[in-house]
Amino acid sequence: MKKHILIVPGDGIGQEVTAVGKKVVEKIAAKFGHEFTYDEALIGHAAIEATGDPLPEETLVKMKASDAILFGAVGHPKYDNDPSAKVRPEQGLLKMRKELGLYANLRPIKLFDELLEASSIKPELLKGADILFFRELTGDVYFGKRERIDEGNTAYDTMIYSKYEVERIARKAFDAAMTRGKRLMSVDKANVLESSRLWREVVLEVAKDYPEVQLEHQFVDAAAMLLIKDPRKFDVVVTGNLFGDILTDEASQIAGSMGMLASASVGDSTGVYEPIHGSAHDITGKGVANPLASVLSAALMLDISFGLKAESEAIITAVDATLKAGFRTRDIADANTPADMILGTEAMGEQILSKL
Ligand code: NAD
Ligand code: IPM
Ligand code: MN
Numbered sequence: 158m159k160k161h162i163l164i165v166p167g168d169g170i171g172q173e174v175t176a177v178g179k180k181v182v183e184k185i186a187a188k189f190g191h192e193f194t195y196d197e198a199l200i201g202h203a204a205i206e207a208t209g210d211p212l213p214e215e216t217l218v219k220m221k222a223s224d225a226i227l228f229g230a231v232g233h234p235k236y237d238n239d240p241s242a243k244v245r246p247e248q249g250l251l252k253m254r255k256e257l258g259l260y261a262n263l264r265p266i267k268l269f270d271e272l273l274e275a276s277s278i279k280p281e282l283l284k285g286a287d288i289l290f291f292r293e294l295t296g297d298v299y300f301g302k303r304e305r306i307d308e309g310n311t312a313y314d315t316m317i318y319s320k321y322e323v324e325r326i327a328r329k330a331f332d333a334a335m336t337r338g339k340r341l342m343s344v345d346k347a348n349v350l351e352s353s354r355l356w357r358e359v360v361l362e363v364a365k366d367y368p369e370v371q372l373e374h375q376f377v378d379a380a381a382m383l384l385i386k387d388p389r390k391f392d393v394v395v396t397g398n399l400f401g402d403i404l405t406d407e408a409s410q411i412a413g414s415m416g417m418l419a420s421a422s423v424g425d426s427t428g429v430y431e432p433i434h435g436s437a438h439d440i441t442g443k444g445v446a447n448p449l450a451s452v453l454s455a456a457l458m459l460d461i462s463f464g465l466k467a468e469s470e471a472i473i474t475a476v477d478a479t480l481k482a483g484f485r486t487r488d489i490a491d492a493n494t495p496a497d498m499i500l501g502t503e504a505m506g507e508q509i510l511s512k513l
Contacts, residue, residue, distance in 0.1 A: 163223035169436025170446035171229020177506035178451035201231030201246035211249030225462040232436035258425030264290040271480035275413035291330040292401025323359040330395035340392035416447025419454035430458040447486040475512040
């Protein structure tokens with residue numbers, strides 16, 4: 158198969174982990190006889206430094222022209238510590254999602270059995286946890302009207318959803334539920350927010366087309382609690398942009414670490430495959446970042462954008478074998494991990510490659 162892949166590492170550990178993700182894709186191409194071509198483009202702080210723009214036109218043109226995008230992360234402490242900065246790395250990420258129409262962000266929370274002890278949740282509550290989040294990605298408070306008023310002393314952001322936006326993400330989540338355990342939890346705050354009442358109304362309407370799916374509604378505060386109390390209660394979850402952002406960082410602790418969670422952002426145009434984590438300033442440049450979220454994002458890319466199921470499975474099997482062999486990065490090591498089994502980013506990548 159011939160495909161053109163755009164590599165967009167971004168900032169911080171995005172650079173470090175995406176390098177590993179790319180090597181894994183190259184190895185798969187060689188092993189299975191595919192002709193993948195690659196290009197690279199700037200986004201975030203790296204793009205601001207080079208061009209003044211967090212999503213340069215050149216990057217966007219390359220994105221639209223490629224078959225899939227392997228993305229790292231954006232962010233830099235400079236902006237995090239300067240709330241007044243008008244141009245920010247995160248604007249590049251949000252504009253990319255909007256411009257490419259990536260309204261559905263799939264975030265699988267899959268616990269590898271070997272990491273049962275790495276989580277802060279009791280193993281007996283965790284074993285077998287397997288959740289698929291559908292986070293709406295191009296609406297909500299992220300894209301609503303925002304303003305500073307009252308001579309700068311008051312600010313607001315608008316949480317806004319239209320019916321069509323809820324309907325299309327709900328359909329994707331119901332479709333996925335039909336291929337899994339046929340259970341769907343819709344998460345909102347309909348006891349308070351009008352946009353959530355619209356959300357619930359639309360989800361109930363879409364549910365009529367999926368009589369086999371057992372639909373449950375939870376308020377976001379209760380859902381946050383239930384995730385930790387009983388992670389196995391969950392199958393597919395559908396929720397808005399902000400609630401989904403927060404709940405999936407929480408859910409990363411079910412899988413053991415932020416460094417384990419991959420995601421697929423799909424919709425109207427080229428799919429973007431990205432770890433859920435950020436640029437992680439605290440560990441940038443230390444060579445200790447867990448590359449598995451990027452590697453597993455590459456697996457999602459092969460499966461979802463290219464339909465290459467065996468290739469995608471081969472990556473997951475290699476990750477599993479690496480964990481079974483006892484290799485860990487620092488974030489997923491536990492008290493029993495021998496020091497010589499704790500690897501850096503590149504060495505962990507080499508282990509995965511050796512098992513492919
Ligand atoms: P973060 O996800 O970067 O880091 C949170 C914590 O998880 C840190 O302690 C970090 O060391 C750890 N962590 C994250 N990924 C890891 C990995 N692969 N291996 C080991 N440990 C890992 O979130 P943050 O610290 O809140 O944000 C840092 C910057 O990243 C900010 O500028 C933020 O805006 C940006 N950000 C970007 C994205 C994205 O590009 N998709 C996502 C989240 C945050
Ligand atoms: C994510 C990040 C982004 C988000 C930020 C950096 C804009 O946290 O991809 O989860 O909130 O969507
Ligand atoms: Mn996030």
